[in-house]
Each structure stands twice: as structure tokens, then as C-alpha cells.
Amino acid sequence: MMETKCNTGRVSRLLDRHTKVMGQHTPLFYQDPLELVSGSGVWLKDAAGASYLDLYNNVPCVGHSNPRVVANIAEQAATLNVHGRYLHEGVIEYVERLVSLHHGGIQSAILGCSGTEATEMALTLARSVTGKQGIICTDSTYHGNSSLVGRLTALPVGNDRGGVKSITTPQLFRPMAEGVSEAELLQLHLDQLEATIASFADSGGFAGIMLCSILANEGLAIPPSGWFAEATAMVSDAGGVVIADEVQSGFARSGSWWGYEVSGFTPDVVCMGKPMGNGFPLSAMATSHEMVTKFRERHRYFNTFASSPLQAAAGSAVIDEINDLNLVEQVTEVGASLTSALRALEADHPQMGDVRGRGLFIGIDWVKPGTRIPDPVGAQQMVERLKSRFVLVGKAGQHGNVLKIRPPLVFNNEHASIFLNAFEDSLRDA
Numbered sequence: 001m002m003e004t005k006c007n008t009g010r011v012s013r014l015l016d017r018h019t020k021v022m023g024q025h026t027p028l029f030y031q032d033p034l035e036l037v038s039g040s041g042v043w044l045k046d047a048a049g050a051s052y053l054d055l056y057n058n059v060p061c062v063g064h065s066n067p068r069v070v071a072n073i074a075e076q077a078a079t080l081n082v083h084g085r086y087l088h089e090g091v092i093e094y095v096e097r098l099v100s101l102h103h104g105g106i107q108s109a110i111l112g113c114s115g116t117e118a119t120e121m122a123l124t125l126a127r128s129v130t131g132k133q134g135i136i137c138t139d140s141t142y143h144g145n146s147s148l149v150g151r152l153t154a155l156p157v158g159n160d161r162g163g164v165k166s167i168t169t170p171q172l173f174r175p176m177a178e179g180v181s182e183a184e185l186l187q188l189h190l191d192q193l194e195a196t197i198a199s200f201a202d203s204g205g206f207a208g209i210m211l212c213s214i215l216a217n218e219g220l221a222i223p224p225s226g227w228f229a230e231a232t233a234m235v236s237d238a239g240g241v242v243i244a245d246e247v248q249s250g251f252a253r254s255g256s257w258w259g260y261e262v263s264g265f266t267p268d269v270v271c272m273g274k275p276m277g278n279g280f281p282l283s284a285m286a287t288s289h290e291m292v293t294k295f296r297e298r299h300r301y302f303n304t305f306a307s308s309p310l311q312a313a314a315g316s317a318v319i320d321e322i323n324d325l326n327l328v329e330q331v332t333e334v335g336a337s338l339t340s341a342l343r344a345l346e347a348d349h350p351q352m353g354d355v356r357g358r359g360l361f362i363g364i365d366w367v368k369p370g371t372r373i374p375d376p377v378g379a380q381q382m383v384e385r386l387k388s389r390f391v392l393v394g395k396a397g398q399h400g401n402v403l404k405i406r407p408p409l410v411f412n413n414e415h416a417s418i419f420l421n422a423f424e425d426s427l428r429d430a
Contacts, residue, residue, distance in 0.1 A: 007048040011035050029394070030387055039064030042411050044392065052387075053418055055407040056394045058361075061251055061275030062321040063410040069278045069317040076313035084111070084307025094312035097319055099286055101257050103266055109286035110295070111306040115247035115273030116144030119210065121285040122269045123148055125295045126208035126241040133204030136196055136235075139166040140398035142217040143210055143245050143271075152210060154398075157192075163204055167193050169215065169398065170223035170231075173354045173365060174372055186224035193231055197238045208241030208268075213259025214249040219397025220363035222356050228265040242266075247273040247283070248361070252322050252409055255332035255359030262358055280314035281305065327409045335359040338405075338416045342423075349427050351378060360411060363396070364403040374399035378430070385426035391419055 014035055018026065035047040041063040044052045054064070062069065076090075084091065095109050112118050127133055137143070137152040144150065148162075155166040168176045170189045177188055200206040209232070215221040232242045244267035249259025253275070256262045260270075269291070273283035295301070305311075322328065339362055342355045353367035365372075366379035379401045386393055394404040407415070 008032075010047065029392075031384055034387075041065075042408050042415050050390060053391045053407075053415060053422075055405050055411070055419055056392050057408060058248060058253060058406045059274050060279050061253070061409045062278055062318055062325070062327070063408050064279075066278055066317070066321060068321055069280070069314055072313040072317040073280060073310060076310050079309075081308055081310040083304050084302075088309050088312070090309050090316070091307055091312040094316050095284075097316065098272075098284065101319075102270060102286065105266070105268065105288055106270055106286045107289040108292040109284045110292060110301065111311060112273075112283040112285070112303055113281040113305050114144070114283050115245075115271065116146050116149055117303065117306075118247070118271040118273050118283040118285045119143045119149045119243075119245060120146050121295070121301065122243045122271050122287075123208075123210065124299060125269060125285070125287065125291060126243060128298050129291055129294050130205070130207045130239060130241060132200070132207040132239075133163040134197075134200030134206040135164045136193070136206075136209040136240075137164065137166050138169045138211070138215070138218055140169050140218045141166075141210075141212060141215075143212070143247075160203070165196050165199065167196055169218045169221050170227045171215075171218070171221035172224065173222070173356075182224045186227055186230070189224065189227060190230055190234065193234055197234070197240070206238055206240050208243055209235045210243040210245060212245045212247075212249060213263050213265075213267075214254055214358045214361065216248040216361065217396055219365065219399075219402040220357050220361065226264075228260075228263040232265040232267070236268075241268045243269040243271065245271045247271055248406075249358070251275045251318065252328045252331050253359055253361050253406075255328065255335055257328060259358065276318060277311060277314035278318050280311065282311045282315050322409070325410065330412065331359040331409055334411060334413055334416060335362065337413060338362060338420075341416070341420055345424070345427070349430070351375065351427075351430055357405070360405075360407060360409060362405040364405070365397070366395075366401045366403060374401035376400040379403055382426055382430065385429055386422055389422040389425060391422040 036044050037047050038045045042054050044054050099106050139157050142153050151161040151164040155161050157166050175185050197206050235242050244260045250272050254262045260267050269287040271285055276282040346352045350369035352364055354365040357363050366375045368375050379395045396402050396404045
């Protein structure tokens with residue numbers, strides 16, 4: 001007990017120092033924030049020595065402190081690290097490998113350090129190559145936090161935020177119209193998209209659409225069948241650029257290399273980030289060689305820390321690990337098994353309104369029992385209950401009520417069993 005009190009006092013003092021130097025309202029998880037000191041694989045350890053099973057962090061996709069990534073970074077840092085205005089075979093080879101993982105139309109890439117940078121480049125590119133201004137997103141998305149990209153965040157339908165307009169998030173669980181068939185719902189969404197595209201005719205024209213390939217921040221919404229393919233075809237027919245945000249869904253997270261593969265559409269531009277460097281800052285915007293060339297001709301984009309040998313070393317190690325550990329296959333198998341086990345609990349636990357997801361990105365839509373009314377308070381309580389059982393999850397979605405299960409990709413069936421035991425135990429307290 002004395003050790004717990006001492007650790008509580010330490011965390012309180014650390015939190016006070018944190019607030020003073022980093023400002024009030026700086027985001028921290030949990031009612032009582034964790035002080036983490038180390039990590040390995042899917043496990044995190046706090047300052048008191050307690051180990052937590054990590055089902056939240058997608059950034060260290062091949063595991064916390066992955067030995068191969070650490071070794072690659074250390075070796076390169078001890079050899080050379082400079083900005084991208086010099087030739088370096090390691091950087092060229094990495095980008096060649098990266099674009100080869102995509103469909104044939106993705107041929108060239110520009111590296112950055114964050115997902116926000118990648119999406120900012122993509123939006124700027126869309127406007128540059130089309131000569132138009134209008135961008136479409138969903139009404140409950142998030143793609144980054146720069147002044148341009150931030151315009152896409154939580155934008156209500158019907159508003160115009162600096163040339164950006166939104167469409168209703170396509171989903172089956174809370175459909176935009178009740179009492180209609182799935183085919184009719186699909187058509188309603190396509191009609192809305194068509195009208196939104198047309199609305200730019202007198203205000204700068206239509207440049208393109210940006211979509212998370214699995215609608216992650218929308219709460220992993222499942223759209224009517226065929227929506228991605230038909231919506232993106234409509235965008236292309238209207239002369240717009242289709243941008244896939246793969247920052248969360250890419251690098252095997254969805255059970256395929258890319259979320260757009262499981263969602264069934266072919267983007268013109270792909271944005272990548274978060275897991276690319278397993279925690280080392282690395283992102284990319286990738287598209288055709290022609291469009292990258294046009295972007296380079298019109299914009300003097302340069303990032304001191306991008307296209308560096310150190311980035312290439314980290315990124316190459318991640319690709320090697322995903323391949324050598326067969327993580328695409330493991331994610332597919334473990335994700336399907338875990339999703340099935342969670343769905344089996346739904347009937348006896350009406351707070352679990354809907355279990356949905358792709359690969360090892362699973363959402364549980366927490367609701368008022370017997371309804372589809374979002375329950376963000378109940379979701380947060382589950383997050384805290386799981387933390388008290390040394391399991392870490394998050395929550396997301398338009399209403400902040402979707403439990404977010406998104407572990408490092410090295411998460412396996414043994415880890416899933418530990419989580420399910422803690423989850424069922426927490427349900428008994430709900």
C-alpha cells in the first residue's frame with residue numbers, strides 16, 4: 001500500500017510539472033494518467049513496474065522497441081544522417097519499395113514527418129493538378145491539424161469551411177434515413193455526394209475527395225455495400241482526385257497492406273504516416289510520377305528532416321518485419337477471431353450496440369442498452385475499468401462512444417485471450 005501511495009504522489013507531482021511546462025488542457029489519457037517508462041512488443045511498463053497489455057497504439061506497429069527497427073536506426077545514426085538534398089541509395093531504395101507495395105498507379109512519393117504533412121501535401125496537390133478548389137470529406141472525420149487539413153475535422157453537412165464541404169458519414173448502424181433498404185441507403189448517399197460536387201460549380205470548382213480507407217475516425221463505420229467503389233468513381237468522373245488516407249489503416253492494419261484494398265477502391269493519391277517508422281517520425285504522400293512532378297514544379301516543398309537516411313532505415317525495417325513475421329496473415333486471422341469472440345458477447349450485453357472493424361482495428365459502439373443512442377460516458381468507464389485490469393484501449397467515433405481496439409500488429413491469440421478475460425470481467429462491473 002505504501003508503494004502505491006508513493007507512486008500516486010510521484011505521478012501527481014509529475015503531472016503538476018507537466019502542466020506548468022506544457023500548458024493546461026494538454027491531452028493525457030485516463031482519469032489518473034500513466035507514467036510509462038518502457039515497452040516491448042505489445043506490453044508497456046509504468047514507473048511502478050506494472051505491465052499493461054497495449055491494445056491502443058498503432059504507431060509501434062511491429063511492436064514497442066522492436067529490435068530490428070532499433071538496430072537499423074542505431075546503425076544508420078552512427079553512420080550518416082543528413083537532409084534530403086543529397087543522393088542516398090538507402091533513401092531511394094526505401095521509396096522504391098514503398099511505392100511497389102501499392103497499385104500500379106502509385107509510382108512516386110514525397111516523404112514527410114507526420115500524417116498532417118502528408119495530407120496537407122495531398123490536398124495541395126489535388127488543387128494544383130485540377131486547378132479547382134473544392135474538397136469533400138465526411139462529417140465526422142479527422143485527417144490532421146494544420147490550418148488547411150484542420151478544415152476537414154468534424155465539419156457539419158451544409159457548411160463551407162474555406163472550400164471544404166462534407167457529406168454524411170455512410171453507415172449502416174445509424175443510417176441517414178430509417179426504413180430504407182441498403183440499396184436505397186446507398187443511393188441516398190450517392191445523391192448527396194453528387195449534389196455536393198455540383199455545389200462547387202460557382203465557388204472554385206471541384207478538386208477532389210479525401211477519405212480514410214476504413215472510416216476509422218468515423219468510428220469504423222461500415223457503409224452500404226459498394227459505397228467506396230461507386231463514390232470514388234463518381235469523383236473521378238467529375239474530374240476530382242481520390243485521396244486515400246492510409247495513416248491509420250495502412251501497413252497491414254486492416255488485414256491487407258492497405259485499407260483501400262479491403263474497401264474495394266483505387267485511389268489516385270495515398271497518404272501514409274504513423275506506423276511507417278514504428279514510432280520514428282515518417283510519413284509520405286504517394287501518387288503517379290506525373291502528379292508528383294506537377295506538384296514539384298508548382299510548390300517548393302522541402303522538409304529538413306524528411307527523405308533522410310535515418311527515416312529510410314526505420315521504414316525499411318518496418319517493411320521487413322511485416323513481411324518476415326507474416327503479419328498480414330496474422331492480423332487477418334487474429335483480427336477475425338477476436339471480432340467473432342466480441343460479437344458473441346453482444347446478445348448478453350446490450351451496451352455493445354455493434355462490433356465492427358477490419359483486421360486488428362476493431363470498434364465497439366457503446367450505447368444505452370436497447371437503443372442505438374451513443375453512450376460516451378459508459379465507453380469511458382469501460383476504458384477506465386480495463387486500465388484497472390492492466391489493459392489499455394481508447395475510444396473514438398463521431399460521438400466519442402466507440403471503444404477502439406488497435407494493438408501493435410504483433411498481437412496474437414494468446415494476447416487476445418488475456419484481453420477477452422479482462423473485457424468480460426469489466427463487463428460484469430458495467
